Amino acid sequence: MRVAILGYGTVGSNVAKVLIENEKIIKARCGQSITPVIALARHAKKDALIPITSDINEILNFKDIDVFVELMGGIELPFQIISGLLKRKKNVVTANKALLAYHRYELETLAKDLAFGYEASVAGGIPIIKVLKEGLSANNIINIKGILNGTCNYILTCMQQVGMDFHNALQKAQELGYAEADPSFDIEGQDAAHKLLILASLAYNLDIKPEDILTQGIKDISSEDMYFANEFDFTIKLLGIAKLKDSNIELRVHPTMISKNKMLSKVDGVMNAISIVGDVLGESLYYGAGAGGLATASAVVADLIDIAKGNFKTPMLGFKEKLEFNLLKPEEIYTKYYLRIKVEDKLGVLSKITLLMSQNLISIESFLQKPKKNNENYTTIFFTTHFTYEKSIQNLLRILKKQEFVKDEPFMMRIED
């Protein structure tokens, strides 16, 4: 089987490396050699393992290519290229989550009986696409909760375990190459939202856009939140959450307080993990490296081996017939909440806040106020609530912001215990 690699960066070069160095096990698995014959790169690469061209037309029309691997990044250009390839009956493998977040259904429709693999698009080398498409296929998926962004998980681990503040943790992540120079796509949650959307499509056949997902990043998390989490046995993780409620789906990406006894709370550093609850199996969890050239190559090459075996009969994101689910509006989210409110330290404030909470039908589950260590006129109070509606919490936050005794914007985090 002859493969062309569109994009010879960290992932592309590792795909070539794995195909060459692990030829023996790959051939044993699928009964044939999988040969990377040419790669596309803007510039010549020193020490490239295979011939490189910078001419897109040359590679698209290269002789006898069975599978094209798209690792270029971007959205519209790879969409045009892959559409063209599928129309010409060429198999395609991609690791491009942004592309899938916007064009997965159009591409799967074009792919039909061709192979269109994207195992590498979510959670790097963890075979989570296969797990949802095939491994858990007997289950109605009750929920998915995923640590899908290693950058955020690394930063949050530094903050909670080492006591760094957000900016120091981000800087350390950048020094180690775990965060980009412009980290906004990761820390604002968009990257995780793209991945969550792909997983939710595999679970619920959900054809929506990333913009439809409630998405909140991690940059407003403070050392005080970490203090509270440690005191109350929570770990703070950026989670992508999909939940089935009747025939509606709740989809959201946000920093989340989760109980320390959950397996997800034990996933540290740059690692990814996805917990899936099915109605038949109950909870299962999948853990591993979510990024990096080799981990991503592991998934790309697994797709190539499946193609070589003829093992690719799951079009339309794992569904042969359509399921109908609706996306729940954000205000209808029903969960538990954490609140951090900085207030004037004076008579009657707590009474006013708790009255506002009860007027909004928000019931308090736990409460913390520390004695002040300085002479400020302000103190920070912390609440967790029983289950309530997002609408009620948003309403409370709006009202709190207007109170003269509230300093700074009150901060809210959702809880999954």
Add this chain to the structure above:
Amino acid sequence: MRVAILGYGTVGSNVAKVLIENEKIIKARCGQSITPVIALARHAKKDALIPITSDINEILNFKDIDVFVELMGGIELPFQIISGLLKRKKNVVTANKALLAYHRYELETLAKDLAFGYEASVAGGIPIIKVLKEGLSANNIINIKGILNGTCNYILTCMQQVGMDFHNALQKAQELGYAEADPSFDIEGQDAAHKLLILASLAYNLDIKPEDILTQGIKDISSEDMYFANEFDFTIKLLGIAKLKDSNIELRVHPTMISKNKMLSKVDGVMNAISIVGDVLGESLYYGAGAGGLATASAVVADLIDIAKGNFKTPMLGFKEKLEFNLLKPEEIYTKYYLRIKVEDKLGVLSKITLLMSQNLISIESFLQKPKKNNENYTTIFFTTHFTYEKSIQNLLRILKKQEFVKDEPFMMRIED
């Protein structure tokens, strides 16, 4: 697709239940209905969801059955039955790990281009067979470490976290239905050895028998071992371990001290988990319910859906061409060890023991002796060693047993940190 179920116990009845209750999602996944039409049971079942027969010939020759699901248990009888079915070109799904531990290669040879599914044979509903066959197919598997027996994991969790002794923990497991009346198959490690063997075959194409695996159970673990583990930040787990060393494979099932910071050490109660290190991906881990009617049915039905999709092109335990690996002899195992030795509390004993250790080229990594709390003449000393050969440890244990100052048999546990 019409399915016959051979064996209508906890798993069989749940397979029927899932096929009926989750018909909508199953049909959406594979484009057709999967209908359980008849089941085999010794006696009529009240409230059975599908017709029952006690006549094996009736069910084997039932009209238009596409797939037979074997859930009878035993080894030779199901082997004969499945062989007969495969020769008649019938697809088969089984959850029978003992059958696979002895006859997997013969059955896969017979299956050839037919579907022969056994996702349910290891770790219940965790799709670990698919992960090894397909998800990690680009990797040379460096090692597999699995918590494969929920009964043992439940008992060990009770011992380490609640402080129960082995017999009380076993009794509690029996009361809760987690252990059989005769628990020996679980607690002596054979069940885990069968499962490890199936995983090792999928990783290394290894055609050996369960008896070839070094297997040690959990019944000699004492409260003192748990005390030491807690003091030195270890968790004690029964692990099935497969390791690649050059072209040799180390295979072993035994209670193991693992560092508390490893994900595997965080797997409590009846849950199963398998950590796999691949040369491309690094470590990934798979966690979930390893037993129970519904969890097992989740895997059986996933196989049925794959068959309905025509997604079953991975014969010979995931290999199309043979790989050659040799099983390493137990005495060549090279790892770290924990030793508990009960000795007379008198002058010169420690010096004698440490001399014996150095004579056997065993280097000490840590050491613990507690002040005695009673007037016994004996005290217990604990060691952990640096990496050494199993042969050296076994030799040391033989010599120690003969010393007049050693009371009771010295106890050894292997360490994976």
